[in-house]
Amino acid sequence: MADKAYIEVSLFNGTRQPVEPGFKTHITLTNGHQDIVIREYLTVPSIRYPVSVYDNFGDNYRVNVSAGKHHAAGFFPIRVKPGRVSRVSLILLPKNGRYRFTEWESLDTKITAFLSGFIGKQRAEDHYNDLLDGEPLRQDILASTHNLVAALDSTLLGDQSLFTWFDRMIWPEEDRSIALQRDRFFAYASRQLLDDIRRARRYGSWVDAPVVLHPGATCSFKQTAFQEANLQLTFHENDQQAPSEMVKVEVDIDYYQDLVAHFLLEILPNTLRRDKSDPRIAGMLRWIASRNYRPSAEGTPEFNPAYIIEPA
Secondary structure, eight states, X not given: OOEEEEEEEEEEOTTSSBOOTTOOEEEEEEOTTSOEEEEEEEOSSEEEEEEEEOSSGXXXXXXXXEOTTBOOEEEEEEEOOTTOEEEEEEEOOBTTOEEEEOOGGGXXXXXXXXXXXXXXXXXXXXXXXXXXTSOXXXXXXXXXXXXXXXXXXXXXXXXXXXXXXXXXXXOTXXXXXXXXXXXXXXXXXXXXXXXXXXXXXTTTSEEEOOOTTSTTOXXXXXXXXXXXXXXXXXXXXXXXXXXXXXXXXXXXXXXXSSHHHHIIIIIHHHHHHTOOOOHHHHHHHHHHHHHHSSOOOTTOOOOOOSEEEEOO
């Protein structure tokens, strides 16, 4: 007879707070043998299930949760051990949600310094408020910027936050060859970053990534920490405008770690729709991944972008 373990599922809303009691969701829990273990409706923010332990691939469980008018969420693999509780956190975003951004004056000073850079604090604040108060596409650009800053800040390279290598974001008025986009930004970072990423590649925490879709790039690296929502850093070493000891870096988040899935499920559909990755989904996937794959090292900030999503 198989031993027992426990899986505890906690549900959060777009404000990254637990869903209210009475919020109706549907949950499906499947074991590694593809047997459905649980399929039911819930009206509680958290629940714990006893599950079997097989001491083989059957111990890799999958959970999927859905709710009306919300984006579905899930996580795999949930690895279980006898007598242990495996905890999973999922976030359910409203499909008609609206952003609520942190106001400029309430942002962390390291973020305002990064955004101010070449153009100065007042000009950066004006740009920030234009995006914050703008049409949905411009708000998407701001949300993407916050996703990427939060991802950099919550990723360790050695014993430091990856964000510490970054000097400033590049606005179009500093470099007319770039445009603000809803899935990436360009920034100047210390040239030491490239050496340190290459060193980290030896240990498998970063891998080489194709540069074919990044015009002007000389090399690119993708984080391997998660199954989904990993950072990609693409270097433009030949950029002539880069300050001394700095290198131009293109920063984005890919939905999928696997290159084939990334092309077929993200790049190809976006190309056909002439669209970009949705920062809401990227933020949701990154939050789920960072909460569940491994706990943050002590002193490392959580992935906590400076916005929430509320029902419209």
